[in-house]
Amino acid sequence: MTTKVTSQQVAERAGVSQSAVSRVFTPGASASAKTVNKVRQAANELGYRPNVLARAMVSGKSRIIGLVVAYFENQFYPDALEKLSNALQHRGYHVLIFLADKTAGNIDAVVDEILDYQVDGIIAASVAMSSDLSKRCRAAGVPMVLFNRSQDGVAMSSVTSDNYAGGRKIAEFLLAAGHRKIGHIAGWEGASTQRDREAGFIAALAEHGVTLHARAIGDFTMERAAEGTRAMFANDPPEAVFVANDHMALAVLDTLRFELGLDVPGDVSVVGYDDVPASSWPSYDLTTVRQPANRMVAETVEILMDQIEQGTTDPRRIAIDGPLILRRSARIPKGWST
Amino acid sequence: MTTKVTSQQVAERAGVSQSAVSRVFTPGASASAKTVNKVRQAANELGYRPNVLARAMVSGKSRIIGLVVAYFENQFYPDALEKLSNALQHRGYHVLIFLADKTAGNIDAVVDEILDYQVDGIIAASVAMSSDLSKRCRAAGVPMVLFNRSQDGVAMSSVTSDNYAGGRKIAEFLLAAGHRKIGHIAGWEGASTQRDREAGFIAALAEHGVTLHARAIGDFTMERAAEGTRAMFANDPPEAVFVANDHMALAVLDTLRFELGLDVPGDVSVVGYDDVPASSWPSYDLTTVRQPANRMVAETVEILMDQIEQGTTDPRRIAIDGPLILRRSARIPKGWST
DNA sequence: CTGAAAGCGCTAACAG
DNA sequence: CTGTTAGCGCTTTCAG
Numbered sequence: 001m002t003t004k005v006t007s008q009q010v011a012e013r014a015g016v017s018q019s020a021v022s023r024v025f026t027p028g029a030s031a032s033a034k035t036v037n038k039v040r041q042a043a044n045e046l047g048y049r050p051n052v053l054a055r056a057m058v059s060g061k062s063r064i065i066g067l068v069v070a071y072f073e074n075q076f077y078p079d080a081l082e083k084l085s086n087a088l089q090h091r092g093y094h095v096l097i098f099l100a101d102k103t104a105g106n107i108d109a110v111v112d113e114i115l116d117y118q119v120d121g122i123i124a125a126s127v128a129m130s131s132d133l134s135k136r137c138r139a140a141g142v143p144m145v146l147f148n149r150s151q152d153g154v155a156m157s158s159v160t161s162d163n164y165a166g167g168r169k170i171a172e173f174l175l176a177a178g179h180r181k182i183g184h185i186a187g188w189e190g191a192s193t194q195r196d197r198e199a200g201f202i203a204a205l206a207e208h209g210v211t212l213h214a215r216a217i218g219d220f221t222m223e224r225a226a227e228g229t230r231a232m233f234a235n236d237p238p239e240a241v242f243v244a245n246d247h248m249a250l251a252v253l254d255t256l257r258f259e260l261g262l263d264v265p266g267d268v269s270v271v272g273y274d275d276v277p278a279s280s281w282p283s284y285d286l287t288t289v290r291q292p293a294n295r296m297v298a299e300t301v302e303i304l305m306d307q308i309e310q311g312t313t314d315p316r317r318i319a320i321d322g323p324l325i326l327r328r329s330a331r332i333p334k335g336w337s338t
Numbered sequence: 339m340t341t342k343v344t345s346q347q348v349a350e351r352a353g354v355s356q357s358a359v360s361r362v363f364t365p366g367a368s369a370s371a372k373t374v375n376k377v378r379q380a381a382n383e384l385g386y387r388p389n390v391l392a393r394a395m396v397s398g399k400s401r402i403i404g405l406v407v408a409y410f411e412n413q414f415y416p417d418a419l420e421k422l423s424n425a426l427q428h429r430g431y432h433v434l435i436f437l438a439d440k441t442a443g444n445i446d447a448v449v450d451e452i453l454d455y456q457v458d459g460i461i462a463a464s465v466a467m468s469s470d471l472s473k474r475c476r477a478a479g480v481p482m483v484l485f486n487r488s489q490d491g492v493a494m495s496s497v498t499s500d501n502y503a504g505g506r507k508i509a510e511f512l513l514a515a516g517h518r519k520i521g522h523i524a525g526w527e528g529a530s531t532q533r534d535r536e537a538g539f540i541a542a543l544a545e546h547g548v549t550l551h552a553r554a555i556g557d558f559t560m561e562r563a564a565e566g567t568r569a570m571f572a573n574d575p576p577e578a579v580f581v582a583n584d585h586m587a588l589a590v591l592d593t594l595r596f597e598l599g600l601d602v603p604g605d606v607s608v609v610g611y612d613d614v615p616a617s618s619w620p621s622y623d624l625t626t627v628r629q630p631a632n633r634m635v636a637e638t639v640e641i642l643m644d645q646i647e648q649g650t651t652d653p654r655r656i657a658i659d660g661p662l663i664l665r666r667s668a669r670i671p672k673g674w675s676t
Numbered sequence: 677c678t679g680a681a682a683g684c685g686c687t688a689a690c691a692g
Numbered sequence: 693c694t695g696t697t698a699g700c701g702c703t704t705t706c707a708g
Contacts, residue, residue, distance in 0.1 A: 003479055004456075006701060017679045022703055032677060047477075052454045053391050053400065054701035057684045062391065064434070064455075073615065078416035085437050094455070096402070097435050099423050116390045117402075117432070118342075139385070141341055254620040277411065282592040283621035344685060355695045360687060370693060392685035395700045682705085690697080 005048040014042035025050050056118060065093050065304070066114035068107070069125040070100045071220065074247040075276040076291065077126060080147065083297040084123060091305060093120070100127050108133060115140050121304045123147050128190060129156060143307035147300050148291070150192045155315045157307070159300045162319040163193050163273075166289040167200025167242075169324045170271050173287075174240045175208050176333035179269060183214035183238035185228050185252060187245055191220070194244050197273060201242055213238045220244070222251035229255040239268060240330065246272035246279045246288055253284055253329060269330035280327070287330040290322045343386040352380035363388050394456060403431050403642070404452035406445065407463040408438045409558065412585040413614040414629065418463060418485065421635040429643060431458070438465050446471060453478050459642045461485050466528060467494060481645035485638050486629070488530045493653045495645070497638045500657040501531050501611075504627040505538025505580075507662045508609050511625075512578045513546050514671035517607060521552035521576035523566050523590060525583055529558070532582055535611060539580055551576045558582070560589035567593040577606060578668065584610035584617045584626055591622055591667060607668035618665070625668040628660045 007021040014021065016035055023029040024039040031039075042048075056062035065088055069077055085095045096117055098110045107124075111133055114122060122137060125147040131154045137144045146158035174182055184201065187194040205211065214236075216228030225248035232238065233256070243249035249272030256262045256270070264270055272279060275290035299318045306312040326332055345359040352359065354373055361367040362377040369377075380386075394400035403426055407415055423433045434455055436448045449471055452460060460475060463485040469492045475482045484496035512520055522539065525532040543549065552574075554566030563586035570576065571594070581587035587610030594600045594608070602608055610617060613628035637656045644650040664670055 003477075004701090008701080018701090019680080019703080020678065022701095023678085026703070030677065035677080047474075049450060049454050051456060051701055053394050053456050054684090055703070056391050057395060057686095057701080058703045060684080072416050072420045075413070075416075078410050078413075078419075081416075081435075082410045082437055085435060089436070094451070095435050097419075097423060097433050098427070099420055112387060113432070116387050118389060118391050136385075139341075250619065258620040278616065281588065282596040342685090346685080356685090357687080357696080358694065360685095361694085364687070368693065373693080389685050392700090393687070395685080395702095396687045398700080678708085680705105680707085682703105684700105684702090686700090688698085690695100692693105692695085 004051070005046045007048070007050070010039060010042045010046055010048045013046060014038040062118045062120055063093050064096050064117055064119045066098060066111075066117065066119040066122045067095050067125065068098045068100050068110055068114070068122065068127055071126045072099065074220070074245065074274075075278060076148075076245075076247070076274045076293070079276070080125060080293055080297065083293055084125075084147075084300065087297055087301045091301070111136065115142060120308050121145075123300060123304065124149070126191075128192075129154065143304060145300055145303050145307075147296065148193060150196075150317060150319075152192075157303050157315045157317065159296050159303065159318045159320070160193065160196075161289070161291040161296065161322040163196035164200035164203075164319075166273060166322055166324075167197040167202075168204040169289060170242050170273075171201045171204035171208075173324055173333065173336075174242065174269065174271065174330070175205070175210065176336065177240070177269065177331045178333070179240035179331070180210055181213040181236075181238045181240070182210065183216070183232050183241045184212055185216050185218045185225055185232070185241060185243045185248060187218060187220040187248065189217065194220075197244055218244065218248045218252075220248060222248060225249075225251045226255045226259075230259070233260055233262070237268065241268060241270050243270060243272050246274040246276045246286060248272070249286055249288070249329075250278055250284055253286065264329050265331045271330050275322075275325055279325075285328045287327045288325050290325050292320050292322050295320050342389070343384045345386070345388070348377060348380045348384055348386045351384060352376040400456045400458055401431050402434050402455060402457045404436060404449075404455065404457040404460045405433050405463065406436045406438050406448055406452070406460065406465055409464045410437065412558070412583065412612075413616060414486075414583075414585070414612045414631070415464060417614070418631055418635065421631055422461065422463075422485070422638065425635055425639045429639070449474065453480060458646050459483075461638060461642065462487070464529075466530075467492065481642060483638055483641050483645075485634065486531060488534075488655060488657075490530075495641050495653045495655065497634050497641065497656045497658070498531065498534075499627075499629040499634065499660040501534035502538035502541075502657075504611060504660055504662075505535040505540075506542040507627060508580050508611075509539045509542035509546075511662055511671065511674075512580065512607065512609065512668070513543070513548065514674065515578070515607060515669045516671070517576075517578035517669075518548055519551040519574075519576045519578070520548065521554070521570050521579045522550055523554050523556045523563055523570070523579060523581045523586060525556060525558040525586065527555065532558075535582055556582065556586045556590075558586060560586060563587075563589045564593045564597075568597070571598055571600070575606065579606060579608050581608060581610050584612040584614045584624060586610070587624055587626070587667075588616055588622055591624065602667050603669045609668050613660075613663055617663075623666040625665045626663050628663050630658050630660050633658050
């Protein structure tokens with residue numbers, strides 16, 4: 001058992017002071033080439049690596065980012081986590097992960113736990129933030145950015161896709177295809193993504209004098225989305241359905257085809273939102289609005305780094321436009337390029 | 339900006355010593371009810387919470403578990419991560435996450451970074467461990483357990499499903515259904531799961547005098563699995579295929595149906611391994627061997643906790659039996675219950 | 677450039 | 693039970 005090697009031990013072996021060792025391992029250091037060599041060699045021989053926790057204590061920077069995430073069954077999130085973690089790792093940060101329930105509730109406790117670890121920043125993905133919480137983080141001096149959620153009336157940075165514009169695109173697409181009896185399967189109504197997508201969708205329909213033919217709530221789960229589909233198609237079914245996200249849309253597609261025996265897009269057009277990997281699988285081939293995860297991640301990380309490293313404090317709200325991806329779950333209007 | 343509150347500040351407000359405050363917040367403490375009350379109140383008023391990092395420094399216990407995971411596009415892993423994180427959170431530990439490439443390579447660097455955070459333990463999911471690495475962790479006194487991988491010739495704990503037995507089950511099932519021309523689409527051949535599943539599969543076939551009719555390598559990716567499928571069915575196609583995991587099997591199913599125009603299970607039976615959520619979606623309805631994720635997680639956490647808290651040091655290798663889940667992607671032998 | 681010294685916030689003996 | 697005293701391993705003035 002070699003146990004942990006300290007900078008003191010390296011110092012002794014290299015014949016220098018402990019602070020010399022520290023300098024060699026501190027980025028903005030000043031040490032003569034000779035010292036650097038001696039120290040590096042001794043460190044290698046001993047297998048020394050600086051203790052990040054000790055460094056964090058004195059420097060006040062832990063290089064840990066707390067990530068709160070819920071709704072992991074929706075592939076969009078594992079995907080985002082992977083990208084976020086990579087981007088952060090690339091900048092020398094690491095991710096301490098906290099899984100939360102989709103419904104607020106325990107978020108407060110979770111954020112407290114995160115704060116206990118002296119994280120340098122927090123990314124909250126797919127969870128709602130109370131203004132109280134945002135205040136607490138601000139008080140603790142820990143920047144926080146919301147990923148794929150935004151919050152009205154709270155001075156907090158957020159990065160989302162342009163959900164309102166996305167909703168509009170879908171409405172215009174469905175309208176152009178000639179659909180008039182249009183249904184919507186909503187997600188969890190507490191989510192800003194749900195509200196914005198639906199608002200844009202409804203607004204664009206209204207501009208063409210069309211109102212929603214039917215509506216059901218799927219709460220962002222496959223089960224509830226399937227139930228909603230059954231209810232919606234029990235009588236006077238719509239010719240087209242906008243499902244608030246792909247995860248639910250996959251279940252809607254399956255319910256329509258295998259349970260109700262309908263043809264998609266022959267009998268009904270289905271459009272989702274997110275463009276998760278499964279949406280492009282041949283069995284689904286789902287028309288959807290892509291959330292540009294890479295750019296969302298890049299923006300999120302940049303905002304966070306700005307706040308951590310430059311001390312920027314003004315909240316930024318970014319909404320990135322995402323393209324409509326034309327596939328075969330929805331009738332394609334004449335003249336639209338595939 | 340209220341900034342961080344220290345135990346010293348709480349002590350002053352409560353009119354006690356700083357160590358009294360520490361005791362109140364330390365589980366195995368000894369403090370009079372009066373002190374506890376005074377301290378708790380002062381702490382609440384100030385919004386004090388112990389600094390986990392400082393505690394870690396002196397106690398030597400960070401209550402952080404490093405989790406290395408690769409291959410996140412396979413739903414089995416996000417799922418496992420969620421369960422692992424919850425189980426650990428439940429025991430007062432938190433997860434620092436590191437994403438790695440499936441192919442070893444950078445694992446070494448990753449483990450070093452993890453060790454820098456003075457983690458109390460490491461869980462390595464779906465990655466191969468060099469014996470050198472295992473040695474390094476042992477030297478650092480950090481227990482490690484392999485999740486869904488095992489490693490020959492290395493004294494390291496591991497938790498997997500019983501992949502050999504699973505492979506056998508699939509062979510017997512296919513044989514009982516009357517198939518004789520049987521193909522296999524392998525995953526990445528460096529993975530123990532691949533080797534064990536295939537070994538069990540081949541062994542059971544052999545007992546019935548059957549040898550593999552065809553074999554392709556899918557490397558655990560959908561793309562390569564699709565390529566392998568095309569090649570395998572180009573001429574003299576098999577009547578049944580065992581795909582080394584569900585993630586690839588989904589792609590195989592899509593390729594068979596939508597590209598090659600074959601009927602499953604009419605023309606060919608397909609069986610996977612894992613039982614990821616998508617396997618039960620009506621579009622796939624994939625027959626597969628379930629990996630009992632909950633039990634695997636429970637065992638993993640228990641082994642780790644034993645090593646951390648009791649100092650247990652002997653490596654344990656657990657292989658948990660998983661059931662064959664009968665669905666409709668494979669012909670069901672007469673007399674088998676659904 | 678380099679060593680000595682002073683902590684970061686907290687726990688753990690150690691006397692009372 | 694409670695306060696005092698040492699540090700955990702490291703970064704950072706501060707004199708040389």
